[in-house]
Amino acid sequence: MAQPTSDDAAVIAANDAFYRAFESLEIDRMRALWLPSGPITCVHPGWDALVGWPAVMESWEQIFTGTLGMRFTLSDVTVRVVADAAWVLCVEHIESRELDGMTEARIQATNVFERRDGRWWIVHHHGGPLFGPRARTQSPLQ
């Protein structure tokens, strides 16, 4: 397995910040992480892809309005950096408290980041449902 680099660590930190903003249910905190004026995209589990700032931010407002509390634990995190682009895969273990009760979910995410002026911004989030129990131990990213 390749040794993590400082770039890897910075991208992992940006990925963690995304989930802390998600847990905060604060739209301003979420907005602050996405590439300003960027061609951002977002796929929530089962939803059609959202393209562009208005659609993506509207979706976060909708999710935050309908949620009372949310906690993420991440596993199976891999990161790949290619110059000023990077992508992270991770499994989101989610506990969420909504108006009609608690739900637990396991979501596979692909999160893409771009670096501008030394800072990593999220530009794409894709969350997809995982079916069934965890199937296998994975080999590390090469």
Add this chain to the structure above:
Amino acid sequence: MAQPTSDDAAVIAANDAFYRAFESLEIDRMRALWLPSGPITCVHPGWDALVGWPAVMESWEQIFTGTLGMRFTLSDVTVRVVADAAWVLCVEHIESRELDGMTEARIQATNVFERRDGRWWIVHHHGGPLFGPRARTQSPLQ
């Protein structure tokens, strides 16, 4: 909407080649598109993420063995290029013929590519199920 560039076109061509290889059900044709010795990753709909060449290629062999025929039509294609990295979002409209009959599916994909020596290689595929009818007309990628 930004004008497509020649880089965009080359990435779209690499994305199309991925789906033609998928339709071919030929493992050698699929292998030829993934970054050699690369840290590749793949998420089939509902599966845990597969990390590294052996796991990813084993999954394609498994899918191709269980499938008699497959046709993809793509819609809602967006592309973003950042130097030697790129990602494509698209909706896969799939007709597949399997041992137990025909199935139709609609999958949201995020496909990530890296450029080496002028050629775009696929390095990550994430396919996630879409639920329900198509919800809205999307705005174009900025």
